[in-house]
Amino acid sequence: MVYFDNNATTPIDPQVAERMDAFMRDQFGNPSSLYPIGRQAKDSLTEAREHVAQALGAGKGDIYFTGSGTEADNQAILGVLDALPDKPEIVVSAIEHPAILETAAYCERKGIQVTYVPVDRLGSIDLGVLRDAVTPRTALVSIMHANNEIGTIQPIPLVAEIAHEKGALVHTDAVQSFGKIDVDVNVLGVDLLTVSSHKIYGPKGVGALYVRKGTPLQPFVHGGHQERGLRAGTENTIGIVGFGEAARILPERMKRDKPRLTALAARLRAGLEARVPKIRLNGHPENRVPTTLSYGILGLEAEAILLGLATKGICISTGSACSEDSDEVSHVLKAIGLRPEFARSTIRMSLGRFNTDADVDTALDVIPGMIEKLRRISAWEPEEMPS
Numbered sequence: 001m002v003y004f005d006n007n008a009t010t011p012i013d014p015q016v017a018e019r020m021d022a023f024m025r026d027q028f029g030n031p032s033s034l035y036p037i038g039r040q041a042k043d044s045l046t047e048a049r050e051h052v053a054q055a056l057g058a059g060k061g062d063i064y065f066t067g068s069g070t071e072a073d074n075q076a077i078l079g080v081l082d083a084l085p086d087k088p089e090i091v092v093s094a095i096e097h098p099a100i101l102e103t104a105a106y107c108e109r110k111g112i113q114v115t116y117v118p119v120d121r122l123g124s125i126d127l128g129v130l131r132d133a134v135t136p137r138t139a140l141v142s143i144m145h146a147n148n149e150i151g152t153i154q155p156i157p158l159v160a161e162i163a164h165e166k167g168a169l170v171h172t173d174a175v176q177s178f179g180k181i182d183v184d185v186n187v188l189g190v191d192l193l194t195v196s197s198h199k200i201y202g203p204k205g206v207g208a209l210y211v212r213k214g215t216p217l218q219p220f221v222h223g224g225h226q227e228r229g230l231r232a233g234t235e236n237t238i239g240i241v242g243f244g245e246a247a248r249i250l251p252e253r254m255k256r257d258k259p260r261l262t263a264l265a266a267r268l269r270a271g272l273e274a275r276v277p278k279i280r281l282n283g284h285p286e287n288r289v290p291t292t293l294s295y296g297i298l299g300l301e302a303e304a305i306l307l308g309l310a311t312k313g314i315c316i317s318t319g320s321a322c323s324e325d326s327d328e329v330s331h332v333l334k335a336i337g338l339r340p341e342f343a344r345s346t347i348r349m350s351l352g353r354f355n356t357d358a359d360v361d362t363a364l365d366v367i368p369g370m371i372e373k374l375r376r377i378s379a380w381e382p383e384e385m386p387s
Contacts, residue, residue, distance in 0.1 A: 006352030048244020150283030151292030
């Protein structure tokens, strides 16, 4: 199998699996209990919190564990709005993950004003519109660091500068950048930041929210005193331990993985563009997460390509895995102005830690021929590339 869908989820790293296995066999205490086995579990949570914090350039007291990246995004938006009732406005981009956009839609139904900042054809936000959109009544600006579908990276330090000048807080969803490019909360200048375990070779069902000290934030999940009163519910201790281990090994792995995977993705990109006629790369050509490749394949439906490649053991996506069961064109592809025939034909390949040169060789051997075959079956006639 050639797995090119690492933006959807990553395999668990063997070191993470070993750490979780040892913990699961030896410990079962509730971290809120005061007796020794409870304290041991609490210590493990503290250790994991330290590892996630260090990977983000933060302090351990700034990290709050959640059940997912989606929950962390909800916590950031709804928690800030609850804490700042005199500021009933938020600003988001048009290409955010559904975890942000659906929360924004919920806020609109509750009477909150939401401004959606557009992007250009490369997926970069319009900073001029952003500057005009932020007012003294804006509680929060939430702009994702890197897009999950097309890979474009946003200028978050500039976003933070604009928002802070007008007294607004800044959140970024860094789920798709963490582990792929450098993510440092101090360099980014944000007040809140979301990450997720299963995007960095950890287990599913665990996320984290970075909260800069002094940031006003109310609980989103109510109940007990866990996570210092911000997120109630007995912690998913085994999952958090796995997340912590994934974060612990991340800096060293990135030193090895980043240059190798950048080169692999570049070879895959060059090979596809040389061998497949009438394709178009979506997103910014340079200012992008290099391991995310989104292509419109003129003349075909993306689902046909996905299913054809699956028969050859190659796993890709037709876009965001969060919307694979929807027939609608991706909101991201709409936002960058992609014509419907390209939007419906878009496939996404995302490389990860365990991909090899052999995987790229296989892809370049199979994909061009598969696309040619499908075009032949569909009686596709070559035409001029639309602008």
